[in-house]
Amino acid sequence: MSYKLLCHPEGMVNEDRVKAARDFAEGELSRLGEAWDRGTASPEAALRRIIPLVAPILVPQALGGHGESVATLLRCYEELARRDIGFTCALAVHTAVTIATSLSPNAALRDRILPGLMSGESIGAFLLTEPQTGTDATAITCAATPVAGGYRLSGEKAWVTNGKWADVFATFCQTEAGSGAKGINAVILRRDMAGLSTSDPLDLTGNMAMGTTDARFQDIALSDEDVAFATGTAFRAAMYGIDVARLGVAAMCNGALAGALDVAISYAAGRQTFGRAVIEHQAMGFTLADVATGLEASRALTFQAARPFESGQPVAALTAHAKKYACRTAFEGISQAMRALGANALKRGSSLPRQLNGVRVTECMDGTGEVQNIVISRALRAGL
CATH class of the missing domain: 1.20.140.10 (Butyryl-CoA Dehydrogenase, subunit A, domain 3)
Structure with a gap:
């Protein structure tokens, strides 16, 4: 027995997509959500399966996405979270990374990274919070030190949703100590980069399906081609x-x-x-x-x-x-x-x-x- 939702969004909603999300929730999330939350099974495979349905919703068709409405995305989140909110949080963070990548002015980076994020070949993580910096995002200290042709990145990030299985790490860092928001840029890291490591998943009271970890960067070499949003825009x-x-x-x-x-x-x-x-x-x-x-x-x-x-x-x-x-x-x-x-x-x-x-x-x-x-x-x- 299901509660019939009465309030509906204005504008176009792709009901076929919403139904597909509902079917996925009833078929997989209802059955596996408890095991994921207890840590006795991994949601990674299911996450990669649902990504092509949801993550490209707001990406323009010209970039290979669905080009659909925000309301469609929210309805999909509702149906999935109806059965497991932790898994849906993991998907939502990945989707946010996908949307951000589609908006990057670095076309070469966008075209290289975006297809994998939309297909589920890559899982994305969004890294802003640090161990001593949460609410005040302008105070981040993860340092991207400018060098010829790029940066050297060192520092730590905390509360990294999807950190356990992410392939792509959208990371905000400071290029000039003390400059606040003006010095922040955003870079795209890959799991296999030398100097990148993640902790074991944090033992949370809920939403273990998010695979939340901490992350550490030790002198990671980055080129200008890895910058998704430059200082002044990031x-x-x-x-x-x-x-x-x-x-x-x-x-x-x-x-x-x-x-x-x-x-x-x-x-x-x-x-x-x-x-x-x-x-x-x-x-x-x-x-x-x-x-x-x-x-x-x-x-x-x-x-x-x-x-x-x-x-x-x-x-x-x-x-x-x-x-x-x-x-x-x-x-x-x-x-x-x-x-x-x-x-x-x-x-x-x-x-x-x-x-x-x-x-x-x-x-x-x-x-x-x-x-x-x-x-x-x-x-x-x-x-x-």
Whole structure:
């Protein structure tokens, strides 16, 4: 039994693609998500299979992509996260790298890297955060020291989603110490480069399917051909990528909450207490009704935030609203949905503990709620 989503995005959505994502989620994510989260199986092969369906959605057809709408991408994220949000986060990070590569002014690099990112031959990772630098991206210290014909790269990165299996590392680094955003550039590293190493996957409370690691660079030799975004443009590209990621997180949280409603409604409709189905008791029926209201409100806000993306002009404050609200609503909503199952909700087989933990992880991705409030409060001050 599935909860029927009521709020729908404006504009064109490729429903065939959304259905393919739904079928993939029902066929693979429902079956394997628990094993991935426990670390007893690897999602890498499944990730490479789904990439050609989703990662090229926003890439123009002239570059070999699908050339479709942001709304289509968000609907695919919803359907996939409905069954496993951790896996969908891994896919979303790869997709963000794919989108960023398609926008690189370095045509030779783009044409060399982009096909593999769209086909699944390559998996991408997005490296901005450092062990001592998170919220303030202008303070990164990973050093790309200019040399004749290129750079020598040294430093560390933290919280690298897909770090366990990535082939391509989109890395933001500082070319001039103390210059802040002006000195940041973005380079593309390959797994086989001498001096690049990753840690064992971090043992997280949820979303182990993201294969999150730390990374270290020791005097890696780079040429100018490895630069995706030069100084003066890279920081803006990073901020655009974060806006894309925040919108994706909102959609994934909405999908995870819809999946929790699926489980809760099905269980509550099939279990009898005091001669009636659990869902027919007013207390439980009203509880799930409130969860559904929160979900539809969050989806409406997310799709509203998506509209400016269609023209390539995201509104940062609106995206921050969507990300903050979706994370909070999904965590609270899944917690309430678990009440319909009673103690059975605590069993891993119900999928709800895994999804609840996964949503909690997304709260820390691409800026916490407090970071979103910074963005929103700046917009409020600008309107004075």
